[in-house]
Amino acid sequence: MTIVIKVSENIKQKMVEYYKNVRREKTPPYALFQAMEADTIITLYESGKAMFQGISADIDANIWIDMEKKINNRTIDINESKKEKEKYKEELNYYYSMSTIGSDEVGTGDYFGPIVVTASYVDKKNIDLINELGVKDSKKLNDEKILKIAPILMKQIPYVTFTLNNQEYNKYQSIGYNMNKIKAILHNKVLYSLTHKEENYPYQKIVVDQFVYPKKYFEHISEATEKVKDITFTTKAESKCASVAVASIISRYIFLLKIDEMSKEIGIDIPKGANDIVDEAGKKITEKYGFNKLNEIAKLNFKNTEKIKLATKK
Numbered sequence: 001m002t003i004v005i006k007v008s009e010n011i012k013q014k015m016v017e018y019y020k021n022v023r024r025e026k027t028p029p030y031a032l033f034q035a036m037e038a039d040t041i042i043t044l045y046e047s048g049k050a051m052f053q054g055i056s057a058d059i060d061a062n063i064w065i066d067m068e069k070k071i072n073n074r075t076i077d078i079n080e081s082k083k084e085k086e087k088y089k090e091e092l093n094y095y096y097s098m099s100t101i102g103s104d105e106v107g108t109g110d111y112f113g114p115i116v117v118t119a120s121y122v123d124k125k126n127i128d129l130i131n132e133l134g135v136k137d138s139k140k141l142n143d144e145k146i147l148k149i150a151p152i153l154m155k156q157i158p159y160v161t162f163t164l165n166n167q168e169y170n171k172y173q174s175i176g177y178n179m180n181k182i183k184a185i186l187h188n189k190v191l192y193s194l195t196h197k198e199e200n201y202p203y204q205k206i207v208v209d210q211f212v213y214p215k216k217y218f219e220h221i222s223e224a225t226e227k228v229k230d231i232t233f234t235t236k237a238e239s240k241c242a243s244v245a246v247a248s249i250i251s252r253y254i255f256l257l258k259i260d261e262m263s264k265e266i267g268i269d270i271p272k273g274a275n276d277i278v279d280e281a282g283k284k285i286t287e288k289y290g291f292n293k294l295n296e297i298a299k300l301n302f303k304n305t306e307k308i309k310l311a312t313k314k
């Protein structure tokens with residue numbers, strides 16, 4: 001049994017004092033202490049949240065519920081704890097009960113290859129269907145699975161996608177646009193385009209996987225003449241919202257195809273990411289085609305560029 005209650009400041013202090021001698025050695029993050037008394041584990045958080053775990057958790061929790069009543073004349077409903085848990089579950093499933101438009105991007109952490117941003121519309125009627133494809137855990141899908149399910153999704157789900165090649169990326173960088181500004185511009189672009197198609201999608205919310213504070217996002221797109229304003233920003237959106245998950249899968253799919261195409265074109269396997277293997281590939285490409293080739297296929301402002309330069313300057 002787990003019971004969570006929220007205690008007042010004065011009760012917090014009393015709890016710290018009361019459990020002083022039964023404290024555990026380790027304190028969990030954001031907790032004031034964790035203690036073990038009889039069979040109950042008690043954790044008190046800085047926020048005043050007190051968690052009681054064990055078969056007799058209710059007995060221990062009741063000591064403090066009574067104390068709240070006596071000292072502060074405050075009534076704590078022990079069922080609140082259950083409600084809280086349900087609320088959290090509901091929150092996780094919140095966007096999964098509605099029709100949404102969502103966007104997500106890939107390629108921003110990869111030295112080679114473009115940035116791909118996609119917005120998709122998922123009607124609530126289609127949510128079960130796409131979940132059967134494994135969309136809900138999009139982060140965990142490997143490339144092989146992405147290559148398999150993305151084409152199915154692209155047939156059934158309305159979407160708009162945009163690919164920013166590296167020549168354009170490097171141009172943006174040279175005029176002082178940072179990565180977040182570029183992302184914001186691209187998200188706005190695909191969202192605007194999807195919400196202004198001939199067909200009107202009956203979406204209830206527009207969700208963006210948050211990469212920057214909303215205020216900053218709108219600053220970044222302040223020069224755009226066409227803007228989508230009514231956006232819900234949330235982190236880890238691809239696990240909360242079906243349209244973001246679908247957008248992320250389609251973006252990854254297009255990115256993979258592009259990397260594959262580039263590799264074939266130049267006859268060198270192009271790796272993802274920005275690690276040492278990437279430097280190695282960069283070296284090979286520079287030796288074969290010259291340094292200027294990187295402007296076409298890589299994000300020049302990444303640290304990799306310097307390393308490749310150094311390695312080939314002999």
Ligand code: MG
Nearest residue numbers: 104105209210
């Ligand atoms: Mg994202």
